[in-house]
Amino acid sequence: MMHFLNFLKEISQGHRRSLVMITVIGTLSVVVSLSFVWALKAIIDVASGDATGSLLHYSLLLVLLTLLRVFLNVTDVRYVNMTEVKVGNSIRQKVFANLLYTRWTEMSSLHSGDVLTRIIKDTDDIIKTMITVLPMLVTSTLQLLGAFVMLLVMDPLLALILGIAMPLLLLFSKPYYVKMRDYSRQIKESESFISSMMEENLLNHLVVRTYERQESELERLGGLQRELQQKVEKKTTVTAWARFVSGMAFSGGYITAFIWGAWGIAAKTVTFGTVTAYLQLVNQIQRPLFDLMRLIPTLISAQAASERLTFLNSLENEKVGKKEYLDGAVSLHLSDITYAYDGETGPVISGFSLDAGPGEMVAVMGETGTGKTTLIRLILALVEPQKGSITIRNREKSLPVSPATRSNFVYVPQGNTLFSGTIRSNLLIGDPDAGEEKLLEALRVASAEFVLELPEGLDTVLGVGGTGVSEGQAQRIAIARSLLRPGAILLLDEATSALDAETEKRFLFNLKEQMGHRTVLFITHHAEVARYCDRIYKI
Numbered sequence: 197m198m199h200f201l202n203f204l205k206e207i208s209q210g211h212r213r214s215l216v217m218i219t220v221i222g223t224l225s226v227v228v229s230l231s232f233v234w235a236l237k238a239i240i241d242v243a244s245g246d247a248t249g250s251l252l253h254y255s256l257l258l259v260l261l262t263l264l265r266v267f268l269n270v271t272d273v274r275y276v277n278m279t280e281v282k283v284g285n286s287i288r289q290k291v292f293a294n295l296l297y298t299r300w301t302e303m304s305s306l307h308s309g310d311v312l313t314r315i316i317k318d319t320d321d322i323i324k325t326m327i328t329v330l331p332m333l334v335t336s337t338l339q340l341l342g343a344f345v346m347l348l349v350m351d352p353l354l355a356l357i358l359g360i361a362m363p364l365l366l367l368f369s370k371p372y373y374v375k376m377r378d379y380s381r382q383i384k385e386s387e388s389f390i391s392s393m394m395e396e397n398l399l400n401h402l403v404v405r406t407y408e409r410q411e412s413e414l415e416r417l418g419g420l421q422r423e424l425q426q427k428v429e430k431k432t433t434v435t436a437w438a439r440f441v442s443g444m445a446f447s448g449g450y451i452t453a454f455i456w457g458a459w460g461i462a463a464k465t466v467t468f469g470t471v472t473a474y475l476q477l478v479n480q481i482q483r484p485l486f487d488l489m490r491l492i493p494t495l496i497s498a499q500a501a502s503e504r505l506t507f508l509n510s511l512e513n514e515k516v517g518k519k520e521y522l523d524g525a526v527s528l529h530l531s532d533i534t535y536a537y538d539g540e541t542g543p544v545i546s547g548f549s550l551d552a553g554p555g556e557m558v559a560v561m562g563e564t565g566t567g568k569t570t571l572i573r574l575i576l577a578l579v580e581p582q583k584g585s586i587t588i589r590n591r592e593k594s595l596p597v598s599p600a601t602r603s604n605f606v607y608v609p610q611g612n613t614l615f616s617g618t619i620r621s622n623l624l625i626g627d628p629d630a631g632e633e634k635l636l637e638a639l640r641v642a643s644a645e646f647v648l649e650l651p652e653g654l655d656t657v658l659g660v661g662g663t664g665v666s667e668g669q670a671q672r673i674a675i676a677r678s679l680l681r682p683g684a685i686l687l688l689d690e691a692t693s694a695l696d697a698e699t700e701k702r703f704l705f706n707l708k709e710q711m712g713h714r715t716v717l718f719i720t721h722h723a724e725v726a727r728y729c730d731r732i733y734k735i
């Protein structure tokens with residue numbers, strides 16, 4: 197609970213004024229509704245001759261209080277909606293920023309579907325708690341206390357009977373709420389699982405289609421949904437019992453007040469106005485009690501949500517520090533590297549050394565699964581070797597690689613890594629300031645002039661994952677993007693795997709001609725690529 201409160205305290209920073217405003221509006225509403233009860237009692241007492249006063253004045257007061265109530269309600273909705281979007285944006289911004297800086301090892305172990313569920317659904321639960329539940333806790337408690345004190349003044353015995361019976365029944369329903377918390381957590385896990393499953397299917401929809409997996413995947417989804425449904429059913433049963441117990445208490449309270457009033461009128465110990473006030477007050481005790489009970493499941497959901505969001509926020513960030521960019525020609529040196537993934541028994545790479553100098557093209561070749569991509573991760577300091585050193589050097593400096601030296605590298609990963617949007621916007625990721633001429637030159641070196649023949653040219657719009665161009669075309673756009681980035685060391689991981697022999701040759705020729713003092717490292721299976729290289733390392 198402490199952790200949950202701290203979490204709420206932290207995320208409420210910057211929004212506390214709005215939260216106070218919402219609470220103040222709620223408090224004013226409580227004052228208005230209690231005043232309404234008092235005015236109602238007074239007008240009926242005047243009308244039935246039990247008190248003296250002006251019917252007109254009380255009528256006007258009742259109209260005024262009603263208008264005030266409506267006004268406060270509208271203001272509340274406005275504040276709540278505006279604060280909701282602001283708090284939601286800031287929580288999502290923070291979690292997303294943290295994820296973008298999370299260490300690669302932690303990040304790659306997460307499932308994006310699960311992460312998205314946490315960012316969207318769990319954040320919604322937290323927002324609801326902060327904006328609606330917390331102010332309501334204050335206003336409902338005030339309403340409850342105010343109505344109880346008013347009843348206590350009018351009829352202490354009735355107030356005590358209701359004041360003891362209702363909380364007692366609340367106590368009876370507590371075990372149900374404990375169970376509800378467990379079910380809430382299980383439901384959230386199931387929802388994440390379903391999102392992950394659907395996301396994976398959408399990403400790999402081609403495999404699903406061509407392997408005719410639609411039916412079995414739908415069955416799997418059905419199974420997961422049934423599990424979710426069972427959990428929701430269990431939670432609903434528990435919730436229904438909790439509501440039954442509390443509902444009994446509330447109906448009992450109402451009937452008690454009614455009968456109490458009827459006997460009072462018969463015995464001439466209470467006025468009609470007082471009985472009207474009793475009924476209103478019982479309602480005003482019941483409503484906040486109901487609200488408070490209703491808030492408990494939301495609070496429970498939010499507590500589970502806060503744990504899940506805290507997990508994302510607690511992922512270890514990379515320590516990037518100040519960027520260290522080396523000017524001019526830069527060489528790369530790997531000396532006696534050994535690396536094993538966490539939890540794996542043996543090392544993937546063992547005692548590997550490599551030197552690549554400015555103006556050189558160097559190839560790393562090896563069978564599949566021998567650690568070539570891992571080598572790139574080590575060079576980019578996404579993971580750290582257990583043994584050995586990796587350094588980059590220019591004429592003045594030698595630096596061990598770290599996240600801060602990443603700006604010296606230009607990386608073309610395996611596969612299609614284009615973003616949705618125009619080809620131009622994809623290229624500008626390499627250099628946001630590049631002019632038309634520079635873009636065209638990069639396309640030429642990457643053998644990607646085909647772009648200019650497209651009807652929309654550079655402004656051709658690509659879909660998610662670069663759909664709209666072929667694999668080989670996407671690869672060439674990705675190479676052009678990399679050529680625009682200023683880093684001195686170019687890392688190409690199977691970057692030409694989807695190119696035909698002729699296009700690959702043209703690109704290698706262009707690159708060799710244009711690379712200047714850049715250092716180029718190819719990870720490849722292609723003998724043709726290796727032929728263009730100055731040195732080949734086997735891994």
Ligand SMILES: Nc1ncnc2c1ncn2[C@@H]1O[C@H](COP(=O)(O)OP(=O)(O)OP(=O)(O)O)[C@@H](O)[C@H]1O
Binds near residue numbers: 304538540562567
């Ligand atoms: N995140 C990871 N956690 C644990 N083991 C991993 C991880 N990534 C890769 N491996 C293992 O490390 C080994 C080397 O993988 P890597 O991707 O570096 O090979 P590769 O030479 O690039 O293969 P390919 O030519 O098929 O792309 C493999 O046995 C793989 O199972």
